[in-house]
Amino acid sequence: MDKDERFTTVLESNQDRIYRICCCYIGDEHERQDVFQEVLLQLWKGLDSFAGRSAISTWIYRVTVNVCLGHLRLAQRRVRLINRAAADGTSAARITSAASTPPWSDDELPRLYACIRQLPLPDKTLVSLFLEDVNTSDMAEVLGISETNVRVKLHRIKQRLKQLWEKQDHGF
DSSP, rough: HHHHHHHHHHHHHHHHHHHHHHHHOSSHHHHHHHHHHHHHHHHHHGGGGGOOOHHHHHHHHHHHHHHHHHHHHHHHHHHHHHHHHHHHOOOOOOOOOTTOOOOOOHHHHHHHHHTTTTSSSHHHHHHHHHHHEEEEEEHHOOOHHHHHHHHHHHHHEEEEEEHHHOOOOOOO
């Protein structure tokens, strides 16, 4: 099978998963689409170098999470530069948060993603893997931690998400 066919096969079986992971990190739909495209580009570039030492799904998670984190770091850097320029009085640029989310309907999935985006980055990674039904062994491999640590962290993350969800219910 040539590279185009392999890529098409990988994409067909994983594109929804990739997009859902992007949803955990990126609130703005346009930014999310850009990040999704960047993930696909990185997967294409790296497909020939994938050695098969782990499951291809594990490799896809790593690439997706790394691209999302890279995008967030770049956005944070831009915000800091804009803030610094505004503080110096050298720019009249409006400061907007890269983490702002558009108003959503009462649909629960966007609400869940909004709660997830409030978590620290390592927790976002873990919950995105959990939502994709990745087993704890594979989660541990992706994150480089023990399975026991994965289970403890998941328990704490679920508690935190419940708090965030309830906070939204009360309008706080």
